[in-house]
Structure formats: C-alpha cells, structure tokens
Amino acid sequence: MNIIEVENLSKQYFIGSGGGYLTLRDTLVNIARAPFSWLGSKVAGQKAQDTNEFWALKDISFSMKPGEVLGIIGRNGAGKSTLLKILSRITPPTTGQVKLRGRVGSLLEVGTGFHPELTGRENILLNGAILGMRRTEILKKSGLIAEFADIGQFLDTPVKRYSSGMYVRLAFAVAVHLEPDILLIDEVLAVGDAEFQKKCLQKMEEVTQKDGRTIIFVSHNISAIERLCPKSILLDKGRAQKYGPTSEVVEYYSNQHAASGMGFVYTPSPKDNLEPDSAEFLGASVGGQSGQPAGVFGTMDEIYVTMEYEIKKQLSGFLMEYQLFNEDNQAVFASTDHDSDPSTSGNKPVGRYVGRGKIPKKFLRPGRYYLSAAGWNPDGGSYILARNILNFEVFANGGPANLEKGRLGVIFPELEWNTVKK
Amino acid sequence: MEIIIRPKTKWWRLDLRELWMYRDLSYFLSWKDLKVRYKQTSIGALWAVFQPLFSMIVFTVFFGRLAKIPSDNIPYPIFVYCGLLFWLLFSNSLSSSAESFVGNERLITKVYFPRLLLPLSTITTNFLDFLIASGILVIMMFYYRYAPSLLGILMVPFLLLLTVAATLGIGLFIGSLNVKYRDVRFALPFFIQLLIFITPVIYPASIVSPKHQWILGLNPMAGVIDTARAVLLSSTPIHWGLLGVSVLCTMIYCFLGYFYFQKVEKYFADII
Numbered sequence: 001m002n003i004i005e006v007e008n009l010s011k012q013y014f015i016g017s018g019g020g021y022l023t024l025r026d027t028l029v030n031i032a033r034a035p036f037s038w039l040g041s042k043v044a045g046q047k048a049q050d051t052n053e054f055w056a057l058k059d060i061s062f063s064m065k066p067g068e069v070l071g072i073i074g075r076n077g078a079g080k081s082t083l084l085k086i087l088s089r090i091t092p093p094t095t096g097q098v099k100l101r102g103r104v105g106s107l108l109e110v111g112t113g114f115h116p117e118l119t120g121r122e123n124i125l126l127n128g129a130i131l132g133m134r135r136t137e138i139l140k141k142s143g144l145i146a147e148f149a150d151i152g153q154f155l156d157t158p159v160k161r162y163s164s165g166m167y168v169r170l171a172f173a174v175a176v177h178l179e180p181d182i183l184l185i186d187e188v189l190a191v192g193d194a195e196f197q198k199k200c201l202q203k204m205e206e207v208t209q210k211d212g213r214t215i216i217f218v219s220h221n222i223s224a225i226e227r228l229c230p231k232s233i234l235l236d237k238g239r240a241q242k243y244g245p246t247s248e249v250v251e252y253y254s255n256q257h258a259a260s261g262m263g264f265v266y267t268p269s270p271k272d273n274l275e276p277d278s279a280e281f282l283g284a285s286v287g288g289q290s291g292q293p294a295g296v297f298g299t300m301d302e303i304y305v306t307m308e309y310e311i312k313k314q315l316s317g318f319l320m321e322y323q324l325f326n327e328d329n330q331a332v333f334a335s336t337d338h339d340s341d342p343s344t345s346g347n348k349p350v351g352r353y354v355g356r357g358k359i360p361k362k363f364l365r366p367g368r369y370y371l372s373a374a375g376w377n378p379d380g381g382s383y384i385l386a387r388n389i390l391n392f393e394v395f396a397n398g399g400p401a402n403l404e405k406g407r408l409g410v411i412f413p414e415l416e417w418n419t420v421k422k
Numbered sequence: 423m424e425i426i427i428r429p430k431t432k433w434w435r436l437d438l439r440e441l442w443m444y445r446d447l448s449y450f451l452s453w454k455d456l457k458v459r460y461k462q463t464s465i466g467a468l469w470a471v472f473q474p475l476f477s478m479i480v481f482t483v484f485f486g487r488l489a490k491i492p493s494d495n496i497p498y499p500i501f502v503y504c505g506l507l508f509w510l511l512f513s514n515s516l517s518s519s520a521e522s523f524v525g526n527e528r529l530i531t532k533v534y535f536p537r538l539l540l541p542l543s544t545i546t547t548n549f550l551d552f553l554i555a556s557g558i559l560v561i562m563m564f565y566y567r568y569a570p571s572l573l574g575i576l577m578v579p580f581l582l583l584l585t586v587a588a589t590l591g592i593g594l595f596i597g598s599l600n601v602k603y604r605d606v607r608f609a610l611p612f613f614i615q616l617l618i619f620i621t622p623v624i625y626p627a628s629i630v631s632p633k634h635q636w637i638l639g640l641n642p643m644a645g646v647i648d649t650a651r652a653v654l655l656s657s658t659p660i661h662w663g664l665l666g667v668s669v670l671c672t673m674i675y676c677f678l679g680y681f682y683f684q685k686v687e688k689y690f691a692d693i694i
Contacts, residue, residue: 117457135450
C-alpha cells in the first residue's frame with residue numbers, strides 16, 4: 001500500500017503586473033468608476049486582464065511506499081517549495097490530487113512559530129503544538145528534545161538571546177521528535193554547523209531505517225541527497241524532468257547544467273585572446289574551498305574563481321580580472337589580482353599562472369551569476385577578454401540572506417555594526 | 423488516517439471535527455499570547471483591569487458629571503462600567519482577531535492548521551481579560567447594593583456567547599479583508615472608535631424612542647449591553663425587540679463573515 005500518492009498535481013499562480021498589495025481604496029474606486037464592467041467580470045469569472053498566469057507545478061505524479069526517502073532537486077524557482085507547500089496543505093493545488101495515509105510533519109523553515117520572548121522550554125511546547133503534537137506527547141518528549149538540541153542551561157532563557165546555531169538546533173530537535181509517518185523537509189541541513197549537520201543526517205537515517213518513517217527531502221545539497229535518498233525527482237519549471245534512482249537523476253542534472261552552454265568549468269576558445277602573441281587564456285572554473293568545480297553554492301559558502309593563463313613575452317604589466325554579473329545583467333563587482341597587492345602593476349615574468357580569487361561567504365545575494373574574465377595592462381591595452389564564460393547559483397542558507405528576504409541591494413554583505421546605548 | 427488534498431472548490435466548508443483535533447494548538451496559542459503579554463508589560467494581569475477602570479473614571483467625570491448624560495437612574499460609574507466591560511471584550515477581540523491572520527503570516531505560510539484557530543484563540547485571551555475585569559463589577563455591585571436576578575445570572579453566559587459570536591463573525595470578515603487589502607488595518611481603529619458612539623455604552627438605549635430602538639439592534643453590542651444592564655442592574659425591563667434584532671443580526675454577521683473567510687482562506691498562504 002502506498003503511503004503517498006500524487007496524481008497529476010498542478011498549481012497555477014497569477015502574478016499581477018503592478019506588484020505589491022491590493023488596497024481596498026483602489027478596488028472600491030475602480031468599482032465606483034466602472035461598476036458594470038466589474039460586475040461583468042465577476043459574473044464571467046474572468047481574472048483581471050493585467051495578470052500573468054504561470055504554472056509553478058505541472059502534472060507531477062509519483063508514489064511512495066512506507067519507509068522510502070525521496071529527494072527533490074532543481075534550480076531556484078523550479079517548483080520544489082510549491083510541491084512541499086501543497087503536500088503540507090498550506091496552499092491548495094489547482095488541479096490533481098494527493099493521498100496521504102498517515103500523519104504529516106513538515107519542517108519548511110526552521111524556527112517557524114518560535115516566539116523570541118518565550119524561553120526555550122516554552123517554545124518547545126508551542127512549536128510542538130504547531131507541528132501537530134498533542135499536549136501530553138510534547139510534555140513527555142520535551143526532555144529528549146532539549147537533550148538532542150544540546151541547549152542545556154539555556155532552556156529557561158528567552159530564545160531571542162540564542163545564537164542562530166542554538167535556534168536551528170532547537171527547531172530541528174522539535175521536528176524530528178514529532179514522529180510523523182511522513183516528514184517533509186526543506187533545506188534544513190543547509191543551516192547549522194558541520195557537526196550538527198552530521199547529527200541531523202544521522203538522525204534522519206535512523207528514523208527512516210529503524211522507524212520506517214517516510215521522508216521527502218528538498219535540498220540544494222546534492223551530497224546529502226545522494227546519501228539519504230535512493231530515489232529522486234528533478235524539477236524544472238514546474239515539471240518533473242527526471243524521476244528515478246538518485247545517481248541517475250544527479251548525473252542527468254549535472255550533464256544538463258554543463259549542456260546549458262555555460263557551466264562552472266570553461267574551456268577557452270581562440271577568440272578570447274586579443275593578442276595571442278602576448279598572453280593566452282587557458283581556462284577558468286568556479287568551485288568550493290576544496291578546489292572541486294561546482295555550480296551551486298550557499299550564502300554560507302566561500303566561492304573560488306580560478307583562472308589559468310600564460311604570459312608569452314615580457315609585458316610592462318598584466319592584471320587578471322573577473323567580473324560578476326547578476327541575472328539582470330547588472331555588474332555586481334569586479335576583482336583584479338592586484339587587489340591583494342595594490343602596489344604592483346602586475347609585472348609578471350613569462351610563464352604559466354593560476355590565479356585564484358575568493359568571494360567571501362555572506363556576501364552574494366541568492367540568485368544566478370555570470371562571470372566574465374579579462375587580462376589587461378594598467379599602462380593600456382587588453383590581452384584577454386572572455387565574456388559570460390561561467391555561471392553558478394547561490395541559494396540562501398544563512399547569513400543576512402536568511403534574516404531579511406526583502407533586503408535591498410545587489411549584494412547581501414554582512415557588515416560590522418556597533419550599537420551602544422547613549 | 424487518510425488525508426486527501428484536492429483543489430478547493432466547495433462553496434461552504436466547516437470541519438468541526440478537525441477543529442476539535444487541533445484543540446491543543448488553540449490552547450497553546452492563547453497561552454502564548456498571555457505569556458508574551460505578561461512578559462512585555464510589567465503590570466501583567468492588572469492591565470486587564472486598568473483599561474476599563476480608567477475609562478470608567480474618565481467617562482464618569484466627563485459624561486456623567488459634566489455632560490449629565492442620563493443613566494436610567496443608576497449611579498453613572500456602575501452604569502458605564504457594565505457597558506464598558508462588554509464593549510471592551512468586543513472591541514479588543516475585534517481588533518486582535520482582525521490582525522490575527524496578518525500578524526501570524528509566518529505561521530500561515532509555513533504550517534498547516536485550521537486558520538480559524540487564530541481568531542478563536544485571540545478571542546479566548548481577551549475573554550480571560552474580561553473575567554479579570556469583571557471582578558471590579560462584582561465589587562461595585564456590592565458597593566452600590568445591586569443583586570442580579572436569577573434570570574440575570576442565566577442570561578450572562580448567553581450574552582457572552584452573543585458577544586463572542588458577533589466578534590468572530592465581524593472579525594473573520596475584517597481579518598480576511600485585511601489579508602487581501604492592506605489598507606484595512608489603518609481604517610479599523612478609527613472604525614472601532616466611531617462604533618462606541620453608536621453603541622449604548624456611555625448613554626442608555628432608552629434615549630432612543632421605543633419605536634426606533636430596534637434600529638440600534640443592528641449593532642449586536644447594543645442588544646448585549648442593554649440586556650446586561652437590565653438583568654444585572656435592573657435598569658429597565660429587557661427590551662426583547664432590541665435583543666431579538668441583535669441576535670438575528672449576529673447570526674447573519676457570523677454566517678457572512680465565515681462565508682467570506684472560508685472563500686479567501688484557501689489562498690491565504692499565496693497572497694499574505
């Protein structure tokens with residue numbers, strides 16, 4: 001017997017062109033101005049003309065047996081969160097149907113329902129109730145929860161004084177002790193320190209293997225998906241592009257990423273070299289600290305841009321630069337290798353070079369980025385110019401991006417503040 | 423246990439069984455409201471008494487003494503306090519239930535539970551305030567030597583039910599409107615402030631001629647407050663016509679409020 005059955009699930013959204021919230025005043029004014037056309041549109045059931053429709057999910061079908069773990073991967077906006085929102089009954093589907101045979105617990109964002117003024121102990125009670133636990137059940141388990149979260153002596157401190165790590169630990173602890181038959185998890189492992197992430201993964205393996213819990217797990221963390229989920233679905237623009245064993249889906253996803261014309265590894269072409277006799281571009285990539293090329297990063301990850309080139313004859317100066325653009329083709333910033341030594345004009349002897357530039361964590365806003373490379377002489381003249389050669393994606397897993405989603409700006413730097421009471 | 427998720431197309435839904443299943447959450451939501459309030463104000467439970475007590479003093483000085491508003495031959499302080507008690511239960515619950523959806527945006531977009539619990543639990547919190555503040559009324563009744571009739575004691579729970587139902591109906595409507603139209607919250611305090619003047623709180627219902635009194639009843643609180651005074655303070659006989667209109671209107675408001683709420687509710691998470 002399947003515990004989850006999803007049939008042809010679709011969800012349509014209407015986006016107003018104006019953006020922002022409706023106001024009653026404007027609506028009443030519109031009705032007063034043209035009462036009959038308003039009435040007509042109500043009767044005909046038409047949506048206002050200035051709205052765009054789009055399908056956040058289209059014809060998704062799958063089923064799961066008890067104890068199975070399903071991973072869901074895909075880019076930002078592929079429909080992952082919408083799917084979880086429908087499964088957790090936060091929003092209804094437009095068409096299709098889901099059957100769930102068992103109690104559902106969802107962990108859509110850690111700390112939802114925490115109240116900063118309440119203590120850890122009080123928040124355990126409140127959060128347990130919000131996630132659907134009975135009062136007696138919560139009281140019975142609150143000791144275990146506190147122990148798992150490892151917050152010890154802070155149990156009676158208001159959570160507004162907690163560090164973000166403690167906050168996350170407490171929230172995850174409540175959710176895994178809920179013991180639902182079906183657990184929906186969205187990107188929780190992206191937060192918390194490495195040790196706690198390991199503990200969470202262990203706990204999740206334990207609840208699926210020992211207790212036979214069914215889990216749907218959405219994550220950008222491909223390695224976590226590979227470790228936990230035997231099967232996965234790849235979503236793209238609301239459709240299930242690939243559904244099957246995780247190894248196949250992940251391979252498909254990486255190939256697709258590489259096949260999209262641009263990837264996170266670039267092999268140069270001759271036209272990149274403006275003066276082939278002076279300097280030659282040998283390649284570029286983006287990757288994490290380990291040096292392994294990658295295309296997806298969290299806001300809490302450092303990103304490394306690596307560029308290789310050869311200087312073929314003695315030049316009066318040579319500076320290697322990369323420029324970062326966002327999805328709106330706005331230049332986010334540019335960085336040159338003499339950033340770390342501003343006194344030099346980049347006077348490099350003939351030879352091959354590898355330049356590695358670090359983009360700090362808690363700096364880029366979540367989204368897609370495109371990278372261009374350039375090699376030039378401060379005295380004038382360009383040797384290398386390669387536009388839009390690499391792309392990568394950043395998602396929110398902590399830092400300022402998690403504090404305020406609506407924060408202004410093309411970057412999300414975490415800057416220093418000093419606030420004192422006068 | 424089997425849950426089926428389908429597009430919501432039915433025009434009327436009311437799942438009382440589910441509401442009952444979530445009763446613990448309702449308890450914890452009210453409990454949270456109380457805890458937070460007592461942590462944020464240093465006077466704690468006394469706050470529940472301050473608001474009606476000081477309003478009574480100000481109203482007694484200005485409306486009772488200076489403006490000499492009639493009070494059906496009852497001492498003005500107890501006359502106005504009795505009205506204020508019910509009025510504040512209504513107005514405080516109304517403004518907090520109207521804010522209850524927008525104020526719990528994070529919960530609504532992240533977790534499923536019957537949304538009806540939000541206004542219900544905030545009304546519960548206000549109801550506790552009412553119970554505390556009604557202690558003052560009991561003291562005043564001893565002081566002014568008023569004994570409620572037996573009918574009075576039986577009527578009070580009914581009047582409270584009427585108040586809660588009216589608040590819930592209107593609160594659901596305004597709360598849902600508030601999710602969709604964000605300018606509602608700015609108009610609401612003004613609207614509630616005006617409402618006190620068309621409710622017999624600072625004046626008796628008897629200043630309106632008996633023939634037209636039923637019009638006052640369109641406002642459910644008029645029936646509640648007038649009847650409360652009749653049974654607790656024996657101010658006048660019960661105006662059954664007025665009360666009847668209020669009961670009928672409460673039922674209509676409740677139906678319309680819930681109807682609009684459940685129509686908009688399914689999209690709360692998408693538009694909030």
